[in-house]
Amino acid sequence: MPTAPPAYKIVNSRLVLTAGFGGLLLLMAFAGFDGIQALQQIQTANDSIREEFLLRTRVLERIRADVYVSGTYVRDYLLERESGKAQGHQYSLRETRSDMDAALQQYRALLNAEESRPFQVLTQELGAYWGVLEPALRWTAAQRQRDGYTFLRDEVFPRRTSMLGIADQIGAINESQLKAGRLKVEETFRQSRRRLTITIGLTIALGLLLAAFSTRHILRLENETAERYREISGARAELKLLSARLVAAQENERRSISRELHDEVGQALTGVLVEMANLSTLIREKDTDRVAAKADEIKKLVENSISVVRNMALLLRPSMLDDLGLVPALQWQAREVSKRSGIWVKVSAEQVSEELPEEHKTCIYRIVQEALHNIVQHAAARHVSVTVRQEPGRLLLAIQDDGKGFQPQQERGMGLVGIEERVSYLGGKFEVDSAPGRGATLNVMLPLAEAA
Known part of the structure; x- marks a missing residue:
């Protein structure tokens, strides 16, 4: 910037x-x-x-x-x-x-x-x-x-x-x-x-x-102006690339949701319709034993569909972030990642208020979500530590893994760019400390308005 x-x-x-x-x-x-x-x-x-x-x-x-x-x-x-x-x-x-x-x-x-x-x-x-x-x-x-x-x-x-x-x-x-x-x-x-x-x-x-x-002084101003112009040009180019990546990510997300709805929910509902037709036949034939079994099968299909829809809704916007707060939402997310990937994820919170601004809670949640996704996809880590700490005037987040590490200046994917944009929007600071072979540490600082 x-x-x-x-x-x-x-x-x-x-x-x-x-x-x-x-x-x-x-x-x-x-x-x-x-x-x-x-x-x-x-x-x-x-x-x-x-x-x-x-x-x-x-x-x-x-x-x-x-x-x-x-x-x-x-x-x-x-x-x-x-x-x-x-x-x-x-x-x-x-x-x-x-x-x-x-x-x-x-x-x-x-x-x-x-x-x-x-x-x-x-x-x-x-x-x-x-x-x-x-x-x-x-x-x-x-x-x-x-x-x-x-x-x-x-x-x-x-x-x-x-x-x-x-x-x-x-x-x-x-x-x-x-x-x-x-x-x-x-x-x-x-x-x-x-x-x-x-x-x-x-x-x-x-x-x-x-x-x-x-x-x-004039030469220095000219150099600074030229540097500002180069920075602005680079920022514009990066913004165009980010916009293109965001559009692509949005399309991928829509495609993923569409696939989930079609493959999971759509097929499940289709199965429910088929089984309901079979259940209707059994009812007309007055086959009581088979009717009860068929009703149980239909119930399981409906429950699976509900579970898929709930998971999709939680991925889009977890209701517990609004209902229970930031820390429980992070703990749920850690459990889900551990279930799916087998990585041990620990969440620590120190003096985190439940009265945080909504944009701060959403920002921290999405950063942790994106970081855990990247760790699962690329880091080959076994342990992940997520620490949230609130201090006077600021909110701190640290995410550390023991994976294979990378070079932050050369390997900046869409996830890191999105995290940086979220942090910059709230006036915070973002840095990544990593090197090949020694894991990675992501640090975020978000400013908080002083209480009156």
Whole structure:
């Protein structure tokens, strides 16, 4: 009979496939999310570094421009002869200093560790620069005309050049910071690429494993399907053969019943009719002695006919199976077989309930009947043991003989096939243990519904 694959195998395969494809989707989602997050992180870091660099550069350029412009205003102030215009240059110079102070304060908030020392030097130089300029801003026109050029040459221009050099150093440090930021962004990108490569590798590996598992599972399903098809085809062929055998057995049984009725009952009844005619003649002749003898002969013929009909009825469906139960019916059958064949048949029953279902009683009775018939016909046995035992939830039957044995896998006749079909119909199990020279044992297990 075709067998379905175990449920746990189907559940395990579904769990593995679900977990595998779920893990694959999670890995793909993680790779996408991590890639997007890494790109956003790189973009944010790059924008931050760029904006910070541009801001620092603008502030530093502002300081540098103020230093350069301040020198120009000092020059114009010192070389201007008209007092009004000199005051205008002085005002512009003070505005430039205010702007420079504001720029220095802004840049101080943007300082990093590497720029703190050069910025401190720049601040000190600017303080000294403005400290040198402060007395010159109170000079008279004559003082400016007399000492202005010398002051510009010896004090202003050298200090301005020095401060511009310091500003250039700070600018170089700022550019190095930009380069360091770019290197950091590149390192972040490499790390993200490494993580993405690992994730893609894991995804590919898991995908290959799933593909291999799915392929193996599909091939196994194909093999199981092919096996089921072969089993079904074999079962159909066996069913056709069984149907043909059943029809043949039915025809043989009908032929046997017909022969029994014709040869035994028909001839007996014919004999009764003949003897009844003879009895009628004797009655008319008033031969009292011969009438009594003839009546006895007719009685014996009728009794024999009744016995034949009773035996036929018992073979078809023993009334004692319904009236007395399974065990007495089996014991009667054992006695009848022993009478006909001379084989000693023993029936043992252990805790067999009289409330067994009808189909179970009929099944056990017919199996014992068929087994004893086969033993008589083929086994050449001297002793047969029939054991019926009821256990919780099942009914067990064992039939053992000491005959010549056979090979069950190769010699499966109509009787064994019929027994197997009866057992399978009730959801039971059937097996035959035999080998040439060591007898045979037939075991049957029928499930029973648990009592409420």
